[in-house]
Amino acid sequence: MDHSELRALLELIGMLFTDPRTGVLIALLLAAAVSDYRSFRIPNWLTVGGLVFGTVYNILEPPVHGAGWMFPASGIATGFGLMFPFYLMRAVGAGDVKLLAMAGAFLGWNDTLYALLFSFVVGGVAALAFAAYHGLMRRLLDNTRMLLCYLTLSAIGGQRPTVQLAPSQSAGKLAFGVSIAAATIGEVVARQLGFI
Incomplete structure (x- = not known):
């Protein structure tokens, strides 16, 4: 340049x-x-x-x-x-x-x-960088898998999805x-x- x-x-x-x-x-x-x-x-x-x-x-x-x-x-x-x-x-x-x-x-x-x-x-x-830095990658991936499964089942069943993780299950909070x-x-x- x-x-x-x-x-x-x-x-x-x-x-x-x-x-x-x-x-x-x-x-x-x-x-x-x-x-x-x-x-x-x-x-x-x-x-x-x-x-x-x-x-x-x-x-x-x-x-x-x-x-x-x-x-x-x-x-x-x-x-x-x-x-x-x-x-x-x-x-x-x-x-x-x-x-x-x-x-x-x-x-x-x-x-x-x-x-x-x-x-x-x-x-x-x-989110991936945060989880990797804090050693929470496994928890993040497990939560993502659970969320996708729950949303899929809710969509199939015709229900409104309501997902709430317990604070101990969370991989952290990002702004x-x-x-x-x-x-x-x-x-x-x-x-x-x-x-x-």
């Missing part, structure tokens, strides 16, 4: 932080990640405030010509709708659901879907908001650089 290519790359990344849409989103995601890491909580003022800002900004300055209110609304619905079942299964917290819905207000439905998929990949890698933040920022950067 020569000097001009490096300069162009830095300019593309710099545009992310100077654009109010992506700059505010990145700042909110970083604040949510720090809060979730420290306390396993994401404040409502952060998610609701970000959702309002993202919605209003994208209505006033639509990223796609003629998108109007549908752009942020579709992103909010995608983030909330796809994360809520995981909240019902107690796999994620309410703050995680609200965080992805907030990001959806900035991203629209398509990029929110990518951010969610990337979040699960980042979260899975983080999934950190994974959402890292994955969403990664998605925004990858889109800016033309990888998506």
Whole structure:
């Protein structure tokens, strides 16, 4: 990579932080990640405030010509709708659901879907690294196998899955908001650089 290519790359990344849409989103995601890491909580003022800002900004300055209110609304619905079942299964917290819905207000439905998929990949890698570091890999794999079997049997039987592990069976707790933040920022950067 020569000097001009490096300069162009830095300019593309710099545009992310100077654009109010992506700059505010990145700042909110970083604040949510720090809060979730420290306390396993994401404040409502952060998610609701970000959702309002993202919605209003994208209505006033639509990223796609003629998108109007549908752009942020579709992103909010995608983030909330796809994360809520995981909240019902107690796999994620309410703050995680609200965080992805907030990001959806900035991203629209398509990029929110990518951010969610990337979040699960980042979260899975983080869970494996955490379990390996703490010597809990066997417990993590056993819990995953049990969860998949239970969900399959619940689906076959037509019942609503309700899975609750005893604290002694858990392989640990991770702040999934950190994974959402890292994955969403990664998605925004990858889109800016033309990888998506």
